[in-house]
Amino acid sequence: MNEEIRQLEPQAIWNKFADLNAVPRPSKKEERVIAFMKDFGKNLGLETLEDAVGNVIIRKPATKGMEDRQTVVMQSHLDMVHQKNNDTVFDFDTQGVMMYVDGDWVRAKGTTLGADNGLGVATIMAILESKDIAHPAIEALFTIDEETGMTGAMGLNSDILSGTILLNLDTEEDDEIGVGCAGGIDVTATRQYDEEETPEFKIGYTIKVKGLQGGHSGMQIHEGLGNANKIMNRLLFDGFEYFGLRISEINGGGLRNAIPRESSATVAIDTEKEKAFVAHIAELSNMIKKEFKVLEPQLDIIISKSNTPKNIMDLGVQEGLTKAIYAALNGVYRMSPDIPDLVETSNNIAKVVVKDGKIHIGCLTRSSVESSKWDLANALRATFELTGCEVEFSGDYPGWAPNMDSPILKVMEDLYESLNQEKPHVAACHAGLECGILGQNYPDMDMISFGPNIRGAHSPDERVQISSVQKFWIFVQEILKQIPKK
Incomplete structure (x- = not known):
């Protein structure tokens, strides 16, 4: 069933999403997905480490000609909400998510899909694995336990990252650029x-x-x-x-x-x-x-x-x-x-x-x-x-207070408009994003959140739009090309 997903474009993302969804990863039980991510980074020959609370950091040097750009932290969380219909027989502790294509959408059979935030994770994996995508130095930050306590973000030390720009890939509207969120x-x-x-x-x-x-x-x-x-x-x-x-x-x-x-x-x-x-x-x-x-x-x-x-x-x-x-x-x-x-x-x-x-x-x-x-x-x-x-x-x-003077926001607004012939929706959201917590330890980091269209998150009706992922993938690549100089 998941082989159908692997044929979707862009295959670079969908293949990684299928790989990720084969690994059980409910919140607070991330041991297998942590090991999966560490193996992924090491197999690419990239610097890979796990911090004291279980977050995984993978570093990739800048591509040729991009060495003078600011280092970018690309961040998503590894865990997923585990919800299923009462009549669905499924064990989140042992089974991978079973996906299928429904028109322009990818869904799961009677369970949550894990697109929140698995699509973000898969996108970062695709960038790390790529050999022909221009990008500055990247610190990929994969946090744990976002859905049931944000303990991964809370436990991240203030000296482990050197990046000055953070791209959080955990927003669920593809025309939205997130600049703030709620605390809880x-x-x-x-x-x-x-x-x-x-x-x-x-x-x-x-x-x-x-x-x-x-x-x-x-x-x-x-x-x-x-x-x-x-x-x-x-x-x-x-x-x-x-x-x-x-x-x-x-x-x-x-x-x-x-x-x-x-x-x-x-x-x-x-x-x-x-x-x-x-x-x-x-x-x-x-x-x-x-x-x-x-x-x-x-x-x-x-x-x-x-x-x-x-x-x-x-x-x-x-x-x-x-x-x-x-x-x-x-x-x-x-x-x-x-x-x-x-x-x-x-x-x-x-x-x-x-x-x-x-x-x-x-x-x-x-x-x-x-x-x-x-x-x-x-x-x-x-x-x-x-x-x-x-x-x-x-x-x-804590919540994340908007910074409307953000330099990376200006870059992304202009780029989105040039790619889509319309202005993006710049907004704060009522969800809890890790940016507020990360901003406490990295107060000078310029942070933005964005992502593809995801509907029904945290329920068995969760689905992600295929055409939106294609749009999102183009946006991500162009953003990386236009990261400001140091």
């Missing part, structure tokens, strides 16, 4: 609770929310897509008052940077209220589907009778949990007053797990403004603490 912080609420034995007069039901699109919790947070955890909470919220509903288990969502697509709950209801309960869930489900019929046409809410659960949540804790999830903000908190159409601050309620006397709620709060990020994080903290949860902040990383 993980907000985690946990609590233990007493379980009760389910009374004999109750029966069991399972409720499932599925068929949502999911997607990138930064780049798509403003689109109004369905959040499986919030939808499930609507279904459970007033169930005790009307049907004696008691929660036994909830398992919703997964990774913080992915809008949750699915949730499942096991509940117990009063036997005598069964008919009314089924009718109520059906009516509420139809209302929710109607609300989302344009954005989420595949949304499905399934209710089915199941074995009566042995244990249920303490009632007071259940009421507090459902109220807290209802009150906790999900989506856009504030739009930027400075940059038109840019989301400044947002939150994704990414994961809700209730099982065996334990509650775990995982959120990712993003903002391009530090004070606003902490404002929303503290609002979430207050919401969850009011219901008895302990709240932890972790994984804090």
